[in-house]
Amino acid sequence: MSFIRLILCVSGVYSMFLLWAIAQERLSVPFKSIDGKSDKFKSALFLGTCQSALGSISALIYLFLRRKPNSTIPQMLGLEHVEPPAVNGSASTHGNAHNGKAHNGKHTENPAIRFSRKDLLLRYLQCSVFITSAAPFGFAALSYISYPAMVLGKSCKLVPVMIMNVLLYRRKFAPHKYLVVLLVTVGITIFMGMGNDKKKGKSQGNGTQTPYANLIGISYLLINLALDGATNSTQDEIFTRHKVTGQQMMFWINIFCTLLTTFLSVLPLPYIPVIHPSEGGESELLGALTFIKEHPSIVVPLLQFAITGALGQLFIFETLQHFGSLTLVTITLTRKLFTMLLSVIVYNHKLTVGQWFGAAVVFGGISVEAFVKRKDVHAKRVIQEKEKAKIKSL
16 A cells, blocks of 8 residues: 555656646746737746645645544644554654654653644744745746756755754664765766756846856755755654644645745835845735736746646645655655656757766666665565464464
8 A cells, every 4th residue: 555655646746746847947938928028927926826825725625525524624634633542652653664763752752742733833834934935046046047957956955855854853864865865966966067058047138148147046046955955854843743644734834835925925025136026116916917917928837837736735745744755855856857858858958968977877866765665665564464474373
């Protein structure tokens, strides 16, 4: 059953986010207006609002469909929990066996905190702040670096996830995890260093790339990755401390993200690089709606981006709940490699031999993770079969 669940999660993540990536890259290039001019859509907050709003709705529908007949609304949303009698503290390992984390009972010593509604909602809010802060930097990076370069750079998320888990929550990982991170990092470094891509970059008015464009783009990407790592490690902490499902987490994080982005979008903030690109004190929401009205060709990719992102999150949080953030990052890592290949085909990007070699090194790291995971699953099955045999003999 665990293997079938993993296959479904991988298939869902792949199908939804490959379509999502095509829409995201399309949204990063100029659109023609009604009067023939070309302009870029700059409102990352509006994109986030559309996706998070649909994400919360899809999560709520899922929770209603899977709701137990005798459960209350707070229980359905994960705000109330009926704890079964604990047997030697074993009820506290929700989701941990898949991550290889040794907690030694640290998170079970204070049940009041573990099942505190206030603490849970604050954790959700913390994730939402990280996500809302990260999105504009990822979107802005596309103005300076190519989409394949960004996709491979985002594949480095294994590194910040592990770093944030170690720094924020003092977790430890199996030795092969560090080998996977090393291979992925080396592969992506080769890819970034061996390219001859003259893509994008803010121009000086003549379409040529400025000297610091790549540096600016990579800096934005690093900020985005650090915030992503903080998000994933906090999500792991929520699953460790609180009895919630992936879809419950998805609902609350998307609700908070929608509230945050909507609030920021309606404020008449001054121009702030990356965070608030609208000028003249205009609200970002008004600017986004005006852009959509003047550039109707943006509607289709915008809907594709929001719908596939929302549906894809259902599979993301299902994976996160049952297999942990590192397994999720490994799945999304392979998806990003296929996204890169799809981007090359659809948008005619050119890759060098060295870049293909770097991608192969990344695939090698993924293979190590998959091989070890398969051995662990097989070993657990053997133990389970032995335990069943003992029970039958009694």
